[in-house]
Amino acid sequence: MPALPGPGLVPERAPAARAADARRLLARDGAVILTGWESTEDALFTAAAGVLGSRLRQLFPPRLRRAADAGPVHLHADSFDLLVDIGGVPVRHRDPDEDHVLIQCVRAPGSGGRSFLADAYRFADDCRADDPELWEFLTGTDVDLYGAWSPDLRGLPATPRVARHVEYTRTGRRIVRRAEGAVPLHRDPATAHVRAMLDRFGKTVRALEDGLPRFTLAEGEILLLDNYRCWHGREAHTGDRAVRILTLRTTDAR
Template sequence: MHAPAQSSPAQENPARGPGITPARVPGDRVREAPGLLSRDGAVILTGHGNTSDALVVAAALVIGDRLRELYPHRVRTSHNGGLVHLHADSFDSTVDIGGVPHRRRHPDEDHVLVQCARPAPEGGASFVLDAYAFVDGLATSDPVLYDFLTGTDVDLYGAWAGLRGLPATPRVARHVEYTRTGRRIARRTDGAVPLHRDPASEHVDRQLGRLREAVHGAEASLPRFRLAEGDILVLDNYRCRHGREAHRGERTVRILTLRSSDAR
C-alpha cells in the first residue's frame, strides 16, 4: 500500500508531454491509489463522503505511515469565478494561539488534496501539469530559463512580505531543487522575487516573467477533467501544478495540505 512518494527519474517519462489526466479510483480499489500517484503525480478518489473528514481519511489511505503533518483545512467558495492559473500550493505561515506558535502552512507541503464539495453548474474544469516533464522540456527548448530555474536562488515569498504571519526572514531557494532523500521539487509561486540587493535582479525579474508566460502558455493544451461532488484530487505537490477554468455559478472546494516523511 505504501508506494514510494515519486517515481525515479528513469520512470518520469517526460517524452509523454506535460499534461496529466488523473486516473479515477473508486473506494473499493483505494489500494491502487498510492501506485498511481507515484506513477502519474495525481489521482482522483471517488465514492467518498462529501465531508472534510473524508480528506483526512483519504490522506491516511494514500500516504499511509509516511504521513508526518497535516495542516488546517481550507474551504474556498467562488462565485462566477475566473480562471485559476497553474500553481503549486506553497506558503509559509505561523500564527500565535494562546501564546503558542502554530504552523498553518509550510513551504514544503509535498502533497495536496482537493475535494469538490459543490461543483459549478457550468465550467470549472480542472487541469494538471507535470512540472518535471515541463522543466525537462525547457532544457532543450529554453536553456536560459532552464538554467535560471535550476541554478538561481530567489526569495520565494518576498512579494508577500507584508502579510501577517509570514516570517520576516526571506525564504531562499531555487525553483527546482532536491531533498536530502532525492525527491525533486519543482516550485511555482507568484510570491517569488529577487533576493535583496541581488546584482542580477533585472535578470531574475525578467526570467520570473518568462516563467509565468511559459506556464500560462502551456495551459490551453492540457487535458481537462471535472470533479464530481465528493471527488478528491490527490496531487504530488513537488511534481504537479494545477489550475481550473472559469465557471458560472457557485463552486466550493475543500483543501488539505500535508507533509510526508519524504518531504524536506
C-alpha cells in the first residue's frame, strides 16, 4: 500500500485462508480487512484466533450495534472500563487497555456510512512538530479517561482511571488514546488548562476527518485494528446498519 499524506489509512484485504498475510499487513499498517467470512458471531473469534494466535490473552463479550438513519461516529480508539457482577462474581466486560478490535459488517446501510481510519502514531509524530504544546499535553498530562461518563453509567468503576493520552506498555508498544470521556483530574490545579487542551485535541482530530480516505466493508468482512495505533470512525448514513464488535487483549497489551 503506498503511503498516504498525513495520517490517512486505507487497509488492504486478506482472505480468510491467508492468516499469515493478514498478520503481516496488521503489523505493517495497523489495520487489515479480512475477507471470505460468514456474517456470524463465531467468525470474529475464529478470525481473531487465526491472525493473533497464541498472543491472545483475554476476549470480551461481542457487541451487536444496530443503527438507523444515524449521524457520524467521529475518530476514536475503543476503550472502556466496565466491570459487572454476575452471581456475586466480578466479570470484566470491557477494559481500558484493549489493544485490538474486530468490526464485522452485518448489514450495510442504504447510503453513506463509509468508514475512515487515521494512523494515530503518525498523528502524534506530526503533532510534535506542528503543535508542541498539544504534544506536551498528550504525552505529559494525566487525565481521568472516563470521568465525563462515570456519574451516569452503572458498572463504570467509581475509582478514576488515570492515564495519559500517549503512553507506552512495559513491552514498548506505544498507545495513542482518543475518547470522548476524558476530563481533568479531581481538583487538578491546572483544570482550566487541561480543559482547554482537551478541547484543542478534539478539534484538531475532528478537523482531520474530512480529508481522510473512505472505504466500505461488504457483508461479512471484518476490519481488524491495532487499537493502540489506529483511530476509526464512519460517516452518517441512511437506512439500517449493523456491525458486530469484538475487543480483546494480547500478550502485548498494557
